[in-house]
Amino acid sequence: MKLHHLSIAQLRMMLLKKQISKKEVFKYFQSRIQKLNPTVNAILTETEETETMDDVTLPLYGIPFSMKDTYLTKGIRTTAGSRILKDYIPQYDATVYTKLKNSGAILIGKSNCDAWGHGSSTENSDFGPVKNPWNNAYVAGGSSGGSAASVISGMSMFDIGEDTGGSIRLPSSFCSTVGLKVSYGLTSRYGCIAYASSLDTVGPIGKSVEDVAIILEIIAGNDLLDATSVRHKIPKYTRTLRDKKNGLVIGLPKEYFKNSLTPSVAKKIQETIAVYKEMGIAFKEVSLSLTDYAIAAYYLLATSEASSNLARYDSVRFGNDRSVFGEEAKRRMMLGAFTLSAGYYDAYYIKATKIRSLIKQEFDTVFKEVDLLLAPTSPTPAFKLGEKINDPLQMYLSDIFTIPTNIAGIPALSVPCGLSEDTKLPVGFQLLGPAFSEELILQTAYRYENAVGGFLKFNAA
Amino acid sequence: MTIYTPIIGLETHIELATQTKMFCRCPAEYFNAPPNTSVCPVCLGLPGAMPVANAQAIEWTILLGLALNCTITTRSFFERKHYFYPDLPKGYQISQYQSPLCENGSLTLPESNVTIPIRRIHLEEDTGKLLHGSSKNNSLIDFNRSGVPLVEVVTEPAISDSRIAAEYLQTLQKYVQYLGISDADMEKGSMRCEPNISLKSPSDKGLPQYKVEVKNINSFKFVRKAIDFELKRQTSILQKNEIPLQETRRYMEANGSTASMRQKEEAHDYRYMPEPDIPPVVINQDQFNSLKKRVETVELPNKRLKTLVNMQIKREDALLLVDDKYLGDFLLEIVQLCTKEEKQSGFIQKLVNYLVNKKISHTLSKHEFYAKAKTLSKPVETDMASLKNYIANAIENNKVAVSDYKLGSLNAINAIVGSIMKESKGSFQAKIVLDELKKVLR
Secondary structure: OOHHHOOHHHHHHHHHOOOOOHHHHHHHHHHHHHHHHHHHOOEEEEOOOOOOOOOOOOOOOOOEEEEEOOEOEOOEOOOOOOHHHOOOOOOOOOHHHHHHHHOOOEEEEEEOOOHHHOOOOOOOOOOOOOEOOOOOOEEOOOOOHHHHHHHHOOOOOEEEEEEOOOOOHHHHHHHOOEEEEOOOOOEOOOOEOOOOOOOOEEEEEEOOHHHHHHHHHHHEOOOOOOOOOOOOOOOOHHHHOOOOOOOOEEEEEHHHHOOOOOHHHHHHHHHHHHHHHHOOOEEEEEOOOOHHHHHHHHHHHHHHHHHHHHHHOOOOOOOOOHHHOOHHHHHHHHHHHHHHOOOOOHHHHHHHHHHHHHHHHHHHHHHHHOOEEEEEOOOOOOOEOOOOOOOHHHHHHHHOOOHHHHHHOOOEEEEEEEEOOOOOOEEEEEEEOOOOOHHHHHHHHHHHHHHOOOOOOOOOO | OOOOEEEEEEEEEEEOOOOEOOOOOOEOOOOOOOOOOOOOOOOOOOOOOOOOOOHHHHHHHHHHHHHOOOEEOOEEOOEEEEOOOOOOOOOEEEEOOOOOOEEEEEEEOOOOOOEEEEEEEEEEEOOOEEEEOOOOOOEEEEOOOOOOEEEEEEEOOOEOOHHHHHHHHHHHHHHHHHHOOOOOOOOOOOEEEEEEEEEEOOOOOOOOOOOEEEEOOOOHHHHHHHHHHHHHHHHHHHHOOOOOOOEEEEEEOOOOEEEEEEEHHHOOOOOOEEOOOOOOEEOOHHHHHHHHHHHHHOOOHHHHHHHHHHOOOOHHHHHHHHHOHHHHHHHHHHHHHOOHHHHHOOHHHHHHHHHHOOOOOOOOOHHHHHHHHHHHHOOOOOOHHHHHHHHHHHHHHOHHHHHHHHOOOOOHHHHHHHHHHHHOOOOOOHHHHHHHHHHHHO
């Protein structure tokens, strides 16, 4: 039986009915890692089966999951994909890990990623790139490439990724997983190795919309250790998942459908729109005129914060001096240090924060007209390994459709919508909503998933 | 000879006596604690750890600002100040630059009556501590102090000499102690002072084109010495038509001099950036009002001085009592016990005398102290019949002295008084004995 094709609810039911034991489940996924990981390189550190509470009523009892290697796990090596931390054993657990453990889930591995989250293809990992499970010549996307690859190839049931400029959604669209970038503050960042603190978000990657809703319900909510986490009550996402909002209007931001969009992706997006139209959902063209400025603002704000967040790795306490940083980390630290320098601060950093405010306002305005926005997650399907690695600017443009949501702090869900005609690689679309509209986004994605009869299953191995 | 005007500004760091550190829940009290026992992921700067601001520290900083007549910033934020140093685990210090919690205040000094303008008061975290010399090949880091709340009070460069600088520091220390927000102990390092010193030539239009910062000062006496030394050193340079270097110097306790630490030309660009992990600090009107009320209920040093002087206490005694908050508090408690008549009859000054001269121990309870003071101050009632008996006996036993006295040797009477005092074991006041004896022998 292909356990990795089951949903979380199905696997949990089997465990509950004792049709399979927790140990057997863990062994199954462990053997998947042993079989697939030597090629895919999605998992950096395999973990032993950990002691969990033997309470079958826990919502994730016995469910094996992987987690991006930016989350601190006490006693389990955590590298952030960088050789700086190649031997680092954390002293404490990230809040998201604590919550999942308390729900009965079992960590099976730490997922490969671009070092420090810097990248769009996981080729910036100091431990080698992740290969796209659908075609090993292609990238899995980044920076949470190992996360999406391990979930779709069935090495784990779900994964916790981290999205600063598209790091959950881009790999999700390249690998055909459902990946949620949450509203800023919905989930705790405590214990997540920071890339750009004002943009970083902690979110789930799963095989289905329901799986993502289940995980979100567990990890969302206030954390006294994260002063930026929200205080308000968290909805029961799984309970409202099947609701259908009457008179839903979805906006199509015209700037996301311009010439940078490749025809193979454009075609899949049009098919998606058609599916929704058949349900009677209305579409409306809208404009987000500041889209082009988002990338510029992002690479000023994110690199500034990165230069600050990486200052602590000074070789005094973690070993490995600063020459050990990879090329991309060095590039971003230098860009950031320059942006924050006296005499340039106003022209770059302050200006970027003003653009951030304007982009937020523009989204606010658009969401007065429409409930949600639909757009491609990426202008292209997965590209070939090595294709963009020597052209940082081209690489940065991979995130052109995902970055504006991070700048605005709003949620977005990347949903699989089939394979591209030419390369036969997955394509994803994303649903964007106002801050803390995860409920509506998940409901709307769920309707699509049902209408198309579920998403592609990975059968290659 | 050219007259140079001293331009002195003071930066004072005060560690707040909060229960916990500025951005984590570790105990803030680290004095005498074994190294690295009061630490956690946050104050060690471990990957992924996040700061949560201590509300008490923010309130206390605002209390100090209100006590020093500052404008309070209603929407303030923290910033990251970047520099590399082994005692700074994150590679940046969380501090405030663009929006200090308090600005534009003043402090009037009680003795000189000079008012010192306060430029700003901001809140930040302390660093760890480097321990050198335990071994030739290494230096060790103790992170117990890392993250302790630190308030920085910055004056305008408006202090004219070392005496005023010391008085300012002493007064500031009193304010902090009266507010109960720190012990502000310079020797322990919970209050640290860094003067910025320069000399203005008559030809200088604005401020001088250099300034010298002096570090490593841990007493009021050394503040005076360091400033005086610097003024002398800088004068001699200026007299040679040269300009002193802009630099940071270290005070040398051994010989009261200063020595160069680092030149300001290499000054850091701290690349300040808003701290993204801490939401802005917003003080609403209700919070502001309640803090204002709290400051008004605290009897600050200047108000206490007035209170004491109004009680007909001598000014020099009053200053002494202001200086020692504990004694002042104790006196005021005893005054509460006094009757209206006592308050009007100079009894309070007597209490002060007993307290200051240590005639009655301040370790007694206020009731014990009050009772003892009453006894001491009351004229002893003389048992005249008994005295007369003693006098009669003494005349009988000191015939020689009595006759000498009667013959005009007036000092002889002292011997008789002495013998009465001895016989009666001092139960009479000598003055009364003398007067009575004179009457009898007349």
